[in-house]
Amino acid sequence: MITVFGSLNADLCFDIARCPDAGETLASDGLRTQAGGKGGNQALAAAKAGAAVRFVGAVGADTFGDVALSGLQQAGVDLSGVRRDAAETGCAIVIVEKSGDNRIILNGGANAGVSADQLTRESLQGVSNLVMQMEIPATAVAAAVELAGQAGVRSIVNLAPAMPLPLETLKKIDLLVVNESEAQIVSEIISCASDAASLAHRLGTDVIRTLGPDGAEACVAGTVRHAPGRAVRVVDTTAAGDCFIGVLAAELDAERDFDLALQRAVAASALTCTGPGSQSSLPSAAEVDAFLATWAD
Template sequence: MGVLVFGSVNADLVFRLPALPGPGETVLGEGWRALPGGKGANQAVAAARDGAVTAFAGAVGRDAMAEVALAALRAARVDLTRLAVSGAPTGCAAICVDPEGRNQIAVASGANAGARAAQVEDAALGPATTLLLQMEVPAAEIAALALRARARGARVLLNLAPAAPLPETALRAAHLLIANEREAAWLGAALGCAAEAAPLAAALGTGVAVTRGAAGAEAATAEGALHQPAFPVATRDSTGAGDCWCGVLAAALDRGLPLAAAMRRAAAAAAIACTRDGAAACPEAAETDAFLAAR
């Protein structure tokens, strides 16, 4: 089957500004762009561009924004046969980016709230599938699909982004739970443990990876602890770099790379993505290969 992503798909309205606005402040910029986005779609595009056979299940509306939202998925030849079309508007995000690549993001879920686990049939959840989940669609549907996939033998990767409550049974259903620093802190507080990969993994009884931006990423599994430094680059836009990391990690694991090698590849792809505009600026596999060969 390859990589199957269940998650959000948005149209991103990206504003490049001289500074990020504070409360009640209006900041004028020179222009804006409408780009594909949404954590689920971004991760599916990243996996597909890295060479994985990739399918996506989610929901869009019957509006012009749907074409923007789906453009990168279609260009990457992601299987969209499990896509639902609803009467709600397509999800949309407003993204402000400053000259240092930092961002502020507001998201309207729209049709993403209508995504359902039932869009993914049992036959797609066998041992040959790597299922990748995030938190921008209903939590109950994420939990249901994670538990069903684990029971049927699929590899389950859960990106706890943005952080939100899930039943512990769903968290434990993941072979690898992925969180950034803020999400790890939220989860650690909820579980009553420290926000590092090792204590989180011990509390849940499953593998955990924590991404830390320029400080790299760490992971803890039954096989031990790992640390992957970030690759230094001149950052233009960090939007979606974490999604790129997750998608490429899923693709690498799906084709049999060990976790350490998959994390190194994910770090390289995310570094490349930071040098480009937009949340779906993930590199092609050959670009990541060349980047790693030079280091």
């Protein structure tokens, strides 16, 4: 079983030819209101990959709270760890350009009140992976990493969006996942190169660096691995990184060979880019199987 400790949002997604300039108003080609948040996206990706998932976080007692939870409820995610707060539900405005690139404006809302007090060692019994991101307070993530270590649970931290964590916390993370820009930020803080092997050697932990269309590289137990990407027709890159995290966690929970788990996570991430939206574009395990089958053709 996987526990995701993180953020839940309602996303307002605008489809537009290009982002407006300062002082300019442009009409969008479409508007979608849907569930989002890095935590929610990662949890749903893991559930659709076949894992049993429990979510720990917070939403507001407003209509957007129902939106934020809708996809997870439909997927059968255990939401007993989600608190309803007086604060408004986290909300993101996602502007998707015709090219597939996106711009995101985020208000954390209830996510800012998420606390590691919502986790206990008892609640982590039977959990293989505790998955976290940085849309909740860094102090909560740091405390959760500590708790995971005490409970013997693998901590997977996606340092996105890039926020500083104490060096002692970074060294206690079992698996750190960063994209290229996040890796560069970490490398500058700890004074090393930004590739996965350099980060892993400096921190003494396992590291994955995602490389967009080029796949991902990993340094696990001192061994460097690479999973190549594959070009796809990009419609919307929203949630591609979250999909990678969720599917990877699900594959590790299933005790899949690491190289295969990495390749499936890369494939699922690429597949996410071929559809619009965040949670609506996350693929099922069967869809990933079919997509991977085409790679051998």
